[in-house]
Amino acid sequence: MFKAPKCIIFDLDGVLTETSKQHFQAWSKLAQKLGIDLKPEFEEHLKGVSRKESLERILTFGGVTLSEEEKEVLMAEKNTHYQTLIKQFTKDNLFENVEDLLNYIKSKGVLLALGSASKNAPSLLRSLGIKKYFDYIVDPRGKASKPSPDIFLDAMKHFKLSADQCIGIEDARAGVIAIKDAQMVAIGIGTKENLPEADIHFAETKQLLPYLKQRL
Numbered sequence: 001m002f003k004a005p006k007c008i009i010f011d012l013d014g015v016l017t018e019t020s021k022q023h024f025q026a027w028s029k030l031a032q033k034l035g036i037d038l039k040p041e042f043e044e045h046l047k048g049v050s051r052k053e054s055l056e057r058i059l060t061f062g063g064v065t066l067s068e069e070e071k072e073v074l075m076a077e078k079n080t081h082y083q084t085l086i087k088q089f090t091k092d093n094l095f096e097n098v099e100d101l102l103n104y105i106k107s108k109g110v111l112l113a114l115g116s117a118s119k120n121a122p123s124l125l126r127s128l129g130i131k132k133y134f135d136y137i138v139d140p141r142g143k144a145s146k147p148s149p150d151i152f153l154d155a156m157k158h159f160k161l162s163a164d165q166c167i168g169i170e171d172a173r174a175g176v177i178a179i180k181d182a183q184m185v186a187i188g189i190g191t192k193e194n195l196p197e198a199d200i201h202f203a204e205t206k207q208l209l210p211y212l213k214q215r216l
Helices: 020-033 040-046 051-062 068-086 098-107 121-128 150-158 173-181 205-213
Strands: 007-010 111-114 166-170 185-189 200-202
Touching: 007 150, 020 040, 020 051, 020 068, 040 051, 051 068, 098 111, 098 205, 150 166, 150 173, 166 173, 173 185, 200 205
Parallel strands: 007 111, 007 166, 166 185, 185 200
Antiparallel strands: none
8 A cells, every 4th residue: 555646657668558579679680780699588688778778788698799889889770770660659559548547647636757768758658649648758868777766766856756755667677676766666567576576566557547546
């Protein structure tokens, strides 16, 4: 049980829509150029972390060393491919009940923030038709990647709130750890086994609406 929050901070991928497959497809294509074969299970290591951290994990896995300049080129190439993959996203790509969920939260006067590590988040929210619901979108540039709490602390400080007035919602373990390190209540979209640090668990985002209707 938590007290009614003043702000709810959402992750994007895996919580509001599914783009991890597109991310992994773009990373896999890039890895192949480097002679690295990414197995499907490696996708879990890339969830909830920044573009740079994702590349570093891939390079470490493949035993490949590159200069910072080469890394920048590859990250730009990956992002271009990823943007092509998500360019056709619409409201149909939202998870079930997401817009009803955001509508309900706003109707209760609760602030909404997006705490995504993706620099593409604003454009993706526009494509999904839900940017209007968010009072603040954290800019991940210059902030430490999750599991650092920087992104969640940024949203909290923007609204001049305290940690006990905020709730974070994540589907990746790195994100849940970030929420807890920010001293906030963490709602995990996933299992207790995959997200052991989360305070509350739901198998799917659509289960949030009836739960919040009892508590806001």
